[in-house]
Amino acid sequence: MALPILALAFLALGRFSVEGGLFSRMLPVALTETGLLLLFVGVFTAIVGLMSAWLVSSFEFPGRKLFQWAFILPLAIPTYISAYAWVEVMEFTGPIQTTIRAVTGAKTIREYWFPDIRSLEGAAIVMSLVLYPYVYLSCRAFFLMQSGALVAASRALGANAWRTFFAIILPLSRPALIVGVTLALMEVLNDVGAVEFFGVNSITKIVYTTWLNRSNLPGAAQLALTAILLIGTLIWLEQYARRRRDYLTRRDSRVPPSLIKLSMPVGLLVTAFCAGVVFLGFGVPVLELLSTSINRVMRGALRPAIWPAFINTIMLAAGGALLCVSIGYFTARKMINRDGRGGWSFLATFGYAVPGTILAIGILVPLGFLDGLINDGTRAIWGVTVGLILSGSPIAILYAYTVRFLTVSHNNIEAAMKKRGLNLLDASHILGANKWRTLIEIDLPTLRPALVAAMTLVFVECIKELPATLLLRPIGLETLSTFVYAEASIENFEAAAVPALLIVLIALVPAILGGRLQGNHS
Amino acid sequence: MKRTLILAALGAASFGATNVQAEEVNIYSLRQPELLAPLTAAFEEKTGIKTNVLFVKDGVVDRVASEGENSPADVVMTVDIGRLDAAKQAGIWQPIPQDITADVPANFVEPDGAWVALTARARVFYVSKDRVDAENLSYADLASDEWAGRVCTRSGQHAYSIGLVASQIAHNGEEATKEWLEGVRDNLARKPTGNDRAQVQAIYSGECDLAIGNTYYMGKMLTNDAEPEQKEWAASVRLVYPDAEQSKTHVNISGVVLAKHAPNEDAAKQFIDFLLSDEAQAIYAETNFEFPIMPGVEASDLVQSWGELKADSLPLAEIADKRDEASKLVDEVKFDEGPQN
Numbered sequence: 001m002a003l004p005i006l007a008l009a010f011l012a013l014g015r016f017s018v019e020g021g022l023f024s025r026m027l028p029v030a031l032t033e034t035g036l037l038l039l040f041v042g043v044f045t046a047i048v049g050l051m052s053a054w055l056v057s058s059f060e061f062p063g064r065k066l067f068q069w070a071f072i073l074p075l076a077i078p079t080y081i082s083a084y085a086w087v088e089v090m091e092f093t094g095p096i097q098t099t100i101r102a103v104t105g106a107k108t109i110r111e112y113w114f115p116d117i118r119s120l121e122g123a124a125i126v127m128s129l130v131l132y133p134y135v136y137l138s139c140r141a142f143f144l145m146q147s148g149a150l151v152a153a154s155r156a157l158g159a160n161a162w163r164t165f166f167a168i169i170l171p172l173s174r175p176a177l178i179v180g181v182t183l184a185l186m187e188v189l190n191d192v193g194a195v196e197f198f199g200v201n202s203i204t205k206i207v208y209t210t211w212l213n214r215s216n217l218p219g220a221a222q223l224a225l226t227a228i229l230l231i232g233t234l235i236w237l238e239q240y241a242r243r244r245r246d247y248l249t250r251r252d253s254r255v256p257p258s259l260i261k262l263s264m265p266v267g268l269l270v271t272a273f274c275a276g277v278v279f280l281g282f283g284v285p286v287l288e289l290l291s292t293s294i295n296r297v298m299r300g301a302l303r304p305a306i307w308p309a310f311i312n313t314i315m316l317a318a319g320g321a322l323l324c325v326s327i328g329y330f331t332a333r334k335m336i337n338r339d340g341r342g343g344w345s346f347l348a349t350f351g352y353a354v355p356g357t358i359l360a361i362g363i364l365v366p367l368g369f370l371d372g373l374i375n376d377g378t379r380a381i382w383g384v385t386v387g388l389i390l391s392g393s394p395i396a397i398l399y400a401y402t403v404r405f406l407t408v409s410h411n412n413i414e415a416a417m418k419k420r421g422l423n424l425l426d427a428s429h430i431l432g433a434n435k436w437r438t439l440i441e442i443d444l445p446t447l448r449p450a451l452v453a454a455m456t457l458v459f460v461e462c463i464k465e466l467p468a469t470l471l472l473r474p475i476g477l478e479t480l481s482t483f484v485y486a487e488a489s490i491e492n493f494e495a496a497a498v499p500a501l502l503i504v505l506i507a508l509v510p511a512i513l514g515g516r517l518q519g520n521h522s
Numbered sequence: 523m524k525r526t527l528i529l530a531a532l533g534a535a536s537f538g539a540t541n542v543q544a545e546e547v548n549i550y551s552l553r554q555p556e557l558l559a560p561l562t563a564a565f566e567e568k569t570g571i572k573t574n575v576l577f578v579k580d581g582v583v584d585r586v587a588s589e590g591e592n593s594p595a596d597v598v599m600t601v602d603i604g605r606l607d608a609a610k611q612a613g614i615w616q617p618i619p620q621d622i623t624a625d626v627p628a629n630f631v632e633p634d635g636a637w638v639a640l641t642a643r644a645r646v647f648y649v650s651k652d653r654v655d656a657e658n659l660s661y662a663d664l665a666s667d668e669w670a671g672r673v674c675t676r677s678g679q680h681a682y683s684i685g686l687v688a689s690q691i692a693h694n695g696e697e698a699t700k701e702w703l704e705g706v707r708d709n710l711a712r713k714p715t716g717n718d719r720a721q722v723q724a725i726y727s728g729e730c731d732l733a734i735g736n737t738y739y740m741g742k743m744l745t746n747d748a749e750p751e752q753k754e755w756a757a758s759v760r761l762v763y764p765d766a767e768q769s770k771t772h773v774n775i776s777g778v779v780l781a782k783h784a785p786n787e788d789a790a791k792q793f794i795d796f797l798l799s800d801e802a803q804a805i806y807a808e809t810n811f812e813f814p815i816m817p818g819v820e821a822s823d824l825v826q827s828w829g830e831l832k833a834d835s836l837p838l839a840e841i842a843d844k845r846d847e848a849s850k851l852v853d854e855v856k857f858d859e860g861p862q863n
Contacts, residue, residue, distance in 0.1 A: 371589070372592065388589055475576040
């Protein structure tokens with residue numbers, strides 16, 4: 001799994017004449033803008049994600065059951081699609097500004113003030129609105145597994161809801177919060193489409209500039225690795241800081257978290273907040289896509305090629321999800337058994353933070369090399385050329401998905417294993433069950449919620465993935481995301497809306513199912 | 523006639539090849555399938571050769587390079603002289619036979635045959651019909667005080683911007699270009715963002731009075747039935763060819779490379795030959811509003827109505843050479859961070 005990163009490191013060494021100017025001039029700018037973006041998104045997703053998880057798991061208010069899963073909905077929307085939809089809504093010719101002009105009689109934008117969506121702040125808000133579910137999911141899972149004892153104790157001691165939140169809930173949920181925020185931030189780092197759309201001078205942008213405008217792939221690899229190292233250091237520092245704490249209260253105190261019933265005005269306020277979050281994160285982009293799609297379908301301009309792309313998308317995502325969950329199970333198992341933090345698997349998690357196209361290059365180079373060896377071999381032995389069986393087939397895409405999203409499945413499964421402990425497995429062994437029987441009858445069933453959650457998340461991620469799929473797919477294979485991109489890049493947004501909506505629809509099914517399963521089992 | 527003979531010869535040659543396969547040609551393309559569709563359809567009908575298109579964006583050169591001798595790519599189609607030059611530098615090409623490119627103007631074919639241009643597009647000004655009267659403008663004007671707070675453009679690091687800056691370096695030297703670029707930066711109405719169409723929209727919205735953009739967008743917006751609002755944007759601007767008086771309007775190209783390890787070499791050569799034919803050049807002109815590069819094929823009526831293009835005769839190779847410098851200069855003056863004062 002670390003192979004692409006190593007390949008990038010190898011590429012980075014390719015031309016060791018580090019461009020002085022590159023690092024001293026642009027890196028500070030890029031780091032500042034990327035840092036600000038990460039800070040905004042981190043704070044925003046943490047607040048919204050934690051608040052929403054806390055609200056649905058601690059209070060009774062109108063629509064609570066609905067919001068429990070509705071909060072997950074924005075996860076189905078890729079950042080680049082959300083970015084496009086929001087720009088359509090907020091720009092000069094969009095519905096809001098058009099209304100303002102109709103009401104005020106203004107003709108040009110110089111006559112009134114309106115926030116510019118194409119800005120760092122715009123990017124941060126729009127991305128946060130679809131990324132907060134990562135925090136919501138991890139925090140909610142945590143709250144559901146959390147014993148109600150501590151909260152009950154806090155309340156018995158006379159602390160009100162706010163005090164309980166700041167003194168008990170917030171410190172306790174730190175690990176879950178960090179997991180969620182980290183996922184959201186890595187998503188920001190590998191995004192290419194949205195930051196370009198919003199004109200943010202992110203680190204991704206200078207990686208691309210260096211690579212494409214200066215034909216300097218080694219320099220680009222150096223920059224990408226620098227960024228990864230920075231992120232890696234941050235994660236490591238965080239883990240180091242809480243290395244000796246055990247946050248996980250055991251589940252054996254069977255006190256279920258009890259719900260506090262909110263009074264009517266407060267309850268309605270909470271409902272409004274929840275509805276607002278879901279509307280902005282999910283409602284706005286989907287309504288925009290829907291209105292354009294309906295227009296498109298009415299004009300009968302649907303391209304038939306969309307259906308094979310639909311099937312391909314599902315097959316590839318299912319393959320990616322299966323691979324990630326199987327491998328994630330074994331890596332998590334290794335971590336638990338050794339009770340340590342293996343350096344190499346830590347390296348593997350970096351895949352999640354590498355800009356997709358750069359990661360794809362890191363995959364192409366070793367796979368292309370292997371293909372060369374294989375073909376040399378088959379030619380020497382059988383006199384046959386088998387072609388690009390690795391880099392020219394869906395294997396390359398599945399490999400990319402695994403490298404990108406293994407972290408997601410690994411983290412979920414490892415957390416569940418830790419929580420469950422090894423007692424059950426030991427008992428099974430003592431009773432004479434062999435390891436296969438233990439695996440099938442004890443291990444996997446007890447991990448089911450986590451496995452389902454992991455599979456769901458990875459599946460959704462794979463459907464949304466664009467840059468690696470675009471560069472690695474074999475000739476003739478299209479997915480919905482490559483379809484969207486092809487249309488959007490000739491600025492044919494209307495044609496892009498239908499496949500974009502399909503992406504959202506497919507991603508919705510597992511997102512909702514997974515959310516429900518997780519709820520039922522915990 | 524000559525072309526028919528070549529085609530016949532190529533056809534005969536392909537029959538003589540030892541490894542006879544179902545005839546097809548694999549196209550790795552930076553150009554979107556929809557733009558290519560009319561061309562590939564015409565080619566298939568004419569020759570019976572099947573076309574397979576893989577639409578790839580950034581990294582297409584790296585992909586072909588890493589696939590090495592097993593690569594299925596026959597031709598690589600891309601836009602921007604810089605990317606064509608990158609393909610040349612990466613060594614993923616084999617010479618396009620001179621008989622195919624014999625009629626192509628010298629500036630539009632790489633001397634060794636590493637690539638041949640297919641279309642040209644000019645980097646021009648879109649100005650507000652209401653607020654701008656000037657008829658003759660030059661790239662130098664962008665830096666003059668008259669345009670303070672009135673100019674819009676996409677990112678300085680976009681390939682099209684880099685091409686323009688590189689051409690200015692080639693003409694005026696690095697020092698003067700730097701000064702010019704700083705002047706343009708300080709005249710910007712807003713931080714560079716969005717694509718070329720978004721700049722035209724910004725004129726429509728009153729945010730700026732002059733935008734830099736490629737010619738064909740005008741045609742695409744004026745004929746956009748899917749999003750009719752774009753017709754309104756385009757109707758609010760008129761197109762000015764900068765430096766027309768000195769015949770120095772900056773032109774960039776789209777082009778094609780014959781892949782080094784093309785498995786269907788003969789079909790690939792036929793395809794390139796077809797792309798340079800009057801028929802294909804006319805399709806480019808009419809459907810995509812680009813300038814045909816072959817002498818004798820006219821630009822579309824709509825494009826001609828915007829005036830006469832007097833293209834810069836600066837060799838494209840020189841622009842390619844200056845790209846690295848241009849990209850560094852754009853960073854150095856922090857162009858993408860917008861006005862500094």
